[in-house]
Amino acid sequence: MIANQFDVFLFDLDGVIYIGNEPLLGAAEGLARLRKxxxxxRFLTNDPCTTRSKIVQRLKHMNIEAYEEEIVTSGWTTAQYSKNKNIKKAFVLGNDDLHWELLQAGIEVTDVASCDAVIVGWDSSVTFGEIQKASKLIHQGASFIATNSDKTFPTPKGPMPAVGAMVEAIRIPTGKRPVIVGKPYPSMFQEATKNLDSSLHIVMLGDNPETDILGAHQVGLHAILVGESAKPYPSKKDFRNADAQIYNLSDLFDKEAQLKKWIRPEYPWPESIKPGVAGIVFDEKGRVLLMRRSDNGLWGIPSGHVEPAETVNQAITREIWEETGLEVRVKRLIGVYSEPVSQVFPYPNGKVSHFVTNCFECQIVGGNLNKKHWETLDVQFFNINELPEALLSMHPKWLEDALEQQKISFIR
Known part of the structure; x- marks a missing residue:
């Protein structure tokens, strides 16, 4: 049974332990048996409009045993994160509970013209003027921190804006990405498992693949989906696919319940999928053009992204012109590549994108190799048998496919 395979159980609350003020079937009994x-x-919730003590009282009213040190809320975790980052003063868009958690952590909630951080939680009375002030403070150098990024929350009248909506209202004018504390980001999981022995086996149970399952897998934990049957994501490597699914907590003690072993893929979870282009350019001597990337020092085939309203052919000719000074035309399509291990890229701002790359063979039709690049060895032609060792991982495959197509074309 699953219960025997783990020492530590992390539970989402809403949808796993209760809905509203009613405990879910099997929740109280399952938790009591685990304690026995x-x-x-540990109980984890993205709700920033409550405190740990309030959660304890709420659970006790449902006859569920709970202790304050077992509760990890996004508001409390935000306060701990801010304290550890030496935040002294913060401008806060959030309710009284978030204010209270920050004050308990020694952080002054201020409305003055300067502060160390802007902290965004949830408050339905937030005004546009407060959003403008938050944006101004971030422009002036204040850190940008959010309790969570949930864009909506369910109501009887349909989905309503949540914390993520306010975060976006500030992110867009500032161009700044916030540090997000709640699931699926690491901070809540790190707080929940802090001071636990590293030998203990830990599992997360939640009803939301986008926060609970994804978040647990990103920090290397097993994850179980609780609730009605859900359609799996197409790729077996998708971080949002649970290792097991149970209907309620009583199923933890079902001898027939099966758990897959989570093996984390060798790439970070991408937030978006983007079209990319690459161009293999040979000179008259059969040498291939390579560029050295400034971010990691590795050599690679000229590549880039597709701008709005561009065709992929236009994109690769533009990229090569901008980066090398050479005018090229597309000769043929080599292939379309989307291997996540080599084509998922994290950026300095924290964003992670997975590129689906159209790779072309291109022919030089004009221009001159940019002398600035040439002098600094950022761009250079290489003999096929003398390629640099520090080469981007997927690029030898692209080059191999291009050379194979050349052979086939020659034979014909």
């Missing part, structure tokens, strides 16, 4: 077997329990 001396399992360690």
């Amino acid at each position: 077997e001396n399992k360690i329990i």
Whole structure:
């Protein structure tokens, strides 16, 4: 049974333990049995409009045993994160509970013209003027921190804006990405497992693949989806696919329940999928053009992204012109590549994108190799048998496919 495979159980609350003020079927009994077997329990919630003590009281009213040190809310975790980052003063868009958690952590909630951080939680009374002030403070150098990034929350009248909506209202004018504390980001999981022995086996149970399952997998934990049957994501490597699915907590003690082993792929989880282009350019001597990337020092085939309203052919000719000074025309398509291990890229601002790359063979039709690049060895032609060792991982495959197509074309 699953219960025997783990020492520590992390539980999402809403949708796993309760809905509203009613405990879900099997929740109280399942938790009581885990405690009887001396399992360690933690409760994690993205709700920034509550405190740990309020969660304890809410659970006790449902006859569920709970202790304040077991509760990890996004508001409390935000306060701990801010304290550890030496935040002294913060401008806060959030309710009284978030203010209280920050004050308990020694952080002054201020409305003055300068502060160390702008902290965004949830408050339905936030005004546009406050959003403008938050944006101005971030422009002046204040850190940007958010309790979570949930864009909506369910109501009887349909989805309503949540914290993520306010975050976007500030992110767009500032161009700054916030540090997001709640699931699926690491901080809540790190707080929940802090001071636990590294030998303990830990599992996360949640009802939301986008936060609970994804978040657990990103920090290397097993993850179980709780609730009705859900359609799996197409790729077996998708971080949002759970290792097991159960209907309620009683199923943790079902001898027939099966758990897959989570093996984390060798790439970070991408936030978006983008079209990319690459161009293999040979000179008259059969040498291939390579560029050295400024971010990691590796050599690679000229590549880039597709701008709005561009065709992929236009994109690669533009990229090569901008980066090398050479005018080229597309000769043929080599292939379309989307291997995540080599084509998922993290950026300095924290964003991670997965590129689907159209790779072309291109022919030089004009221009001159940019002398600035040439003098600094940022761009250079290489003999096929003398390629640099520091080469981007997917690029030898692209070059191999291009050379193979050349052979086939020659034979014909």
